[in-house]
Amino acid sequence: MKPHIRTALPGPRARAIIERDRRVVSPSYTRGYPLVIERGSGATVEDVDGNVFLDCSAGIAVNATGHSHPEVVDAITKQATRFLHMSGTDFYYDVQVRLAEELATLVPIQGGVRSFFGNSGTEAVEASIKLARYATGRTAIVAFLGGFHGRTMGSLALTASKTVQRRGFGPLMPGVYHAPYADCYRCPVGLTPDGCAAECLEDLEHRVFMQLVSPDEVAAVVVEPIQGEGGYIVAPDQFLQRLRELTRKHGILLVADEVQSGMGRTGRMFAIEHSGVEPDAVAIAKGIASGMPLGVASARTDLMTWPPGAHASTFGGNPVSCAAALVTLKLLKERLMANASEVGGRLMAGLKELAGKHPLIGDVRGRGLMIGVELVRDRKTKERAVDERDAVVNLAFSRGLLVLGAGKNSIRFSPPLVLTKEQADIAVGIFDEALGEVESHAR
Ligand SMILES: Cc1ncc(COP(=O)(O)O)c(C=O)c1O
Secondary structure, X not given: OOOEOOOOOOOHHHHHHHHHHHHHOOOOOXXXXXXXXXXEEEOEEEEOOOOEEEEOOHHHHOOOOOEOOHHHHHHHHHHHXXXXXXXXXXXXXXXXXXXXXXXXXXXXXXXXXXXXXXXXHHHHHHHHHHHHHHHHOOOEEEEEOOOOOOOOHHHHHHOXXXXXXXXXXXXXXXXXXXXXXXXXXXXXXXXXXXXXXXXXXXXXXXXXXXXXXXXXXXXXXXXXXXXOOOOOEEOOHHHHHHHHHHHHHOOOEEEEEOOOOOOOOOOOOOHHHHHOOOOOEEEEOXXXXXXXXXXXXXXXXXXXXXXXXXXOOOOXXXXXXXXXXXXXXXXXXXXXXXHHHHHHHHXXXXXXXXXXXXXXXXXXEEEOOEEEEEEEEEOOOOEEOHHHHHHHHHHHHHOOEEOEEEOOOEEEEOOOOOOOHHHHHHHHHHHHHHHHHHHHHHO
16 A cells, blocks of 8 residues: 555544543653654555554564564464463563573574563663673673663663763663774764774773773663664774674673674674674564564573572563564565565665755665665764754645655664565655655755
8 A cells, every 4th residue: 555645644543542642651752753653564554544654663673574564463462362371480481581582593692692672672782681690700891882782770770872861860770981983974983984993992902991991891882773762873894803802802791682684684684694794692673573572682602501590570571472472483584585675676776866966865774674864964974864854754644655864964774574675665755755855845
């Protein structure tokens, strides 16, 4: 179904729900535009007023197999009729073991993998932090500027994307240090990508490790192979490779936060695989169960040796979520990961072509169906086009395309991995119109 807008947005039904929401739901959520969903199928979403949208947000990079994929719904229904919950913390059930077995074959770590199950991305990161401290006997954690790792008190201490996410909540977990990320469009050390040897990591080596914390006190470096919330920023392979060498040299664990970049989105099961780097642990959530809540911390078997009671979760590894995850993984392997590569290439080419006619576009980057477009007021100064970005996102919505902002001035395309080439072309077309309209106002 093509996007089709038949009412003013929000329509009357949507307006009524938003009004009720405003009275009783936390205002801390970041709703950029007023979409009130009624139903979804594949990469298409219909709102409560019958308006049809093309979804390039996937509920923040979650609906990997598309909205309500029939095989996923079937697995959920079957599991729901058998039992909904029994707590994997205190009891056993086959579907959780099967998922852990499957992950052990997919997570890019050699020599055996164990998995801890929670309910969300932040819990996957929390578990990784706790495991790293427990396994190494060290306390400090290194993360990167611009990174997003969640909003509970441990992972929030690692998050360094926007101050609004931290403001008013301190003091945060101590012992966390931040280093510059490999943002090649705005290289923190003023170099160009050609010939780059990840010189930005010298800050970690020579400032953090020499002036702030001794590396033998650092339990883990937690890194997003592609920064998500921070702006869809792709770290070059050499950054991750050099980080691996540095962490290995100091006996520090390398934790890949693949909450957003994982589960086939980049055309590989995990984004870190593009660099050939083997992490010690991986944090997984979002796309793994097609929308059912599930977070996983997977780690080398010899690291995950904490004793009974050390870490657990009542709801973690919910059987319905595990059943959804098993089908999701099957669908990713069968076709959707390859589709992410193929259709992602088409979407990327289309967006890069738009850069030829829209001066607002400063950079188009990404892998597979994880693509960011950074908007600037001036390509030379790279002045961030913050208001223009918000306007483009809103205009895209009003024309039937759902995208989300990322970072201060970027737009993320994170569609369901079922997106077709035709839908990619439609997305580019609507984006083109939205950019054109914002640029015409700026003149
Ligand atoms: C890389 C990354 N880590 C962690 C999280 C936190 O996940 P959740 O919102 O499920 O707690 C996110 C969420 O956007 C994320 O993108």
